[in-house]
Amino acid sequence: MGFLQAYKMAVKSIRSNKVRSFLTMLGVIIGVGSVIAAVGFAQGSTKSITDTIQGMGTNLIQISITGRNSNRNVTYEDLAAFAAENSEEITAVAPQVNAAMTVKHGTKNTETSINGTSPEYETIRNVHVQAGRFLLQLDVDYMQKVAVLGTAVVNELFEDADPIGQSVKINGQVFKVVGILEEKENGQTDSQDDQVIIPVTVAQRLGRATVIRNFAVQAATPEAVDSVMSKLNSFLEKIYKDTSTFRVFNQAQMLSTLNNVTGTMTVVLAGIAAISLIVGGIGIMNIMLVSVTERTREIGIRKAIGAKKRNIMVQFLIEAVIVTGIGGLLGVAVGVSVIRFVIGIMDIVPEVYSIPWILLSFGISLIIGVLFGLFPAYKAASMNPIEALRAE
Amino acid sequence: MQQVLMKVENVSKSYQMGEVSVNALQNADFELYEGEFVVILGPSGSGKSTLLNIMGGMDLPTEGRILVKDEEITGYNDRKLTAYRREKVGFVFQFYNLMANLTARENVELATEICKGALNIDDVMAEVGLGDRKDYFPSQMSGGEQQRVAIARAVAKNPLLLLCDEPTGALDFQTGILILELLHKINKTFNKTVVIITHNMAIGDMGDRVIKMRSGKIVEIKVNQNPIPPERIEW
Numbered sequence A: 001m002g003f004l005q006a007y008k009m010a011v012k013s014i015r016s017n018k019v020r021s022f023l024t025m026l027g028v029i030i031g032v033g034s035v036i037a038a039v040g041f042a043q044g045s046t047k048s049i050t051d052t053i054q055g056m057g058t059n060l061i062q063i064s065i066t067g068r069n070s071n072r073n074v075t076y077e078d079l080a081a082f083a084a085e086n087s088e089e090i091t092a093v094a095p096q097v098n099a100a101m102t103v104k105h106g107t108k109n110t111e112t113s114i115n116g117t118s119p120e121y122e123t124i125r126n127v128h129v130q131a132g133r134f135l136l137q138l139d140v141d142y143m144q145k146v147a148v149l150g151t152a153v154v155n156e157l158f159e160d161a162d163p164i165g166q167s168v169k170i171n172g173q174v175f176k177v178v179g180i181l182e183e184k185e186n187g188q189t190d191s192q193d194d195q196v197i198i199p200v201t202v203a204q205r206l207g208r209a210t211v212i213r214n215f216a217v218q219a220a221t222p223e224a225v226d227s228v229m230s231k232l233n234s235f236l237e238k239i240y241k242d243t244s245t246f247r248v249f250n251q252a253q254m255l256s257t258l259n260n261v262t263g264t265m266t267v268v269l270a271g272i273a274a275i276s277l278i279v280g281g282i283g284i285m286n287i288m289l290v291s292v293t294e295r296t297r298e299i300g301i302r303k304a305i306g307a308k309k310r311n312i313m314v315q316f317l318i319e320a321v322i323v324t325g326i327g328g329l330l331g332v333a334v335g336v337s338v339i340r341f342v343i344g345i346m347d348i349v350p351e352v353y354s355i356p357w358i359l360l361s362f363g364i365s366l367i368i369g370v371l372f373g374l375f376p377a378y379k380a381a382s383m384n385p386i387e388a389l390r391a392e
Numbered sequence B: 001m002q003q004v005l006m007k008v009e010n011v012s013k014s015y016q017m018g019e020v021s022v023n024a025l026q027n028a029d030f031e032l033y034e035g036e037f038v039v040i041l042g043p044s045g046s047g048k049s050t051l052l053n054i055m056g057g058m059d060l061p062t063e064g065r066i067l068v069k070d071e072e073i074t075g076y077n078d079r080k081l082t083a084y085r086r087e088k089v090g091f092v093f094q095f096y097n098l099m100a101n102l103t104a105r106e107n108v109e110l111a112t113e114i115c116k117g118a119l120n121i122d123d124v125m126a127e128v129g130l131g132d133r134k135d136y137f138p139s140q141m142s143g144g145e146q147q148r149v150a151i152a153r154a155v156a157k158n159p160l161l162l163l164c165d166e167p168t169g170a171l172d173f174q175t176g177i178l179i180l181e182l183l184h185k186i187n188k189t190f191n192k193t194v195v196i197i198t199h200n201m202a203i204g205d206m207g208d209r210v211i212k213m214r215s216g217k218i219v220e221i222k223v224n225q226n227p228i229p230p231e232r233i234e235w
């Protein structure tokens, strides 16, 4: 019996047992689909975090004041002076006062993060305006109520109108919009595009924050980062006497922390993926076992008329490959659709499609389908034809 | 003197059922000649199927040997036994044993495409009276028609030997006679050796020889000097 004949037999058998074939496929579809969707979600989350950190600009050093000091706190002026002393290693310092507040325009309002800072922030964090202007030193010095909006805020508050020159209300105070930031993350909410930048002095008053607890420092080169950090540490130690009241850290540290987090997440999701593959695999196994057992009589007939074990096996192999193959392709389609339409539309994380995982889950389900299609077929084909014929 | 096709030499088969062993067949010993029509007759459980299955290479005896044209098939391994079934034997069963998802023609093809000297399928199907039923599925055919497909499947391989285990057992009288006529015609026109099992005494009259069995033993081998054609059988 030729290959073509076996193929024809296989197709006939699949066609004449639609429910059985469909159930087998369903196992594969679920297995493959869930792996692809789960991995897509994990990798999307990782990408979103990595993007955020990398979007912060390079050579960035963060200072965070965590404790209280009875004598005095470090001020923006202290750090500006320190930066001036080390001007060959430090290019800029910016204060940061952050708070979540409601921004209103007309009848519309949105909750966003208010970022009080100085003009240096523009170069340090690599945020630029696409229209209007950024903060000026004058705005900071004279406590001007001006605001630079992220695109997510613009989308929420202004429909088609040009926001520049218009006013918004932050916590009841009127601000004039002077600029719009360049878009970094498609204007998604809760991204870097969802923020309003105002002068640090205004933010302090708005949030009743007398002490500035966060500063961003930019080192001149990546090589200077370590040296600047140690100098900052000793400078701050002189003021606070206690190293536990402040923290100096940089992007490299954040990235390595992040890598730990995403590493864990990948392991967890790989575990979930493995479980769904196993569950899908057991489904395939079950149906294959049942369907071949069901067909022992058929195998008996063919053995009785003298079909070789190999002839019978080839047919079952082709059947298993077709059913699990089609199931696998549908599973890929389901998984990709979940990423595209569920994850994509819910807009929590970016859409990421992992080709290796798609191939891996497809391959594994194919292997399971083929093994568990072939093994019982082999058992049946090894039976004495009389016994096989007696099976009902 | 007729040519010997098969020698059944002192063949026994017993099944071990826990403590007890069932002797399904004891010391069967006879010869089968080329071109003859043999009827195996006996009550239920007398070992008819056991004997036929061993003759057809579907099962192995616990004792004794079987030679087909002087070649011992009882010593064959699984692969050679399969080849023997494929090339030398045509089997017809009581319950047809057709593949439900294949048409009549495809069921016959299933057998012919794996063996060497197969006959033309369409000729054979016309011969068994199924020229116009080739594309029917088993579920669309009567029992008699299904049995014709089974016979076509067995004959089309052009085997040495046609073994039929109660071919009329599931059919009514009229249809049964037609099937017997067909087997008789195949026996005469193709000069094929045909062995049929039955527990219907009347059918015995059409055989050249009748092997009577009881309790796993051959109790009598009767030679019919004047076998009557199936159309004149009555029961």
Ligand SMILES: Nc1ncnc2c1ncn2[C@@H]1O[C@H](COP(=O)(O)OP(=O)(O)OP(=O)(O)O)[C@@H](O)[C@H]1O
Pocket (backbone or CB within 6 Å): B015, B017, B022, B023, B024, B042, B043, B044, B045, B046, B047, B048, B049, B050, B051, B199
């Ligand atoms: N696989 C088996 N295991 C145990 N005993 C068996 C097995 N096959 C057959 N037998 C026994 O062997 C004896 C002969 O069986 P066999 O099938 O040859 O009878 P038979 O003459 O064909 O009967 P029937 O006319 O009912 O088909 C019976 O007693 C049966 O129970």
Ligand SMILES: [Mg+2]
Pocket (backbone or CB within 6 Å): B048, B049, B050, B165
């Ligand atoms: Mg029987």
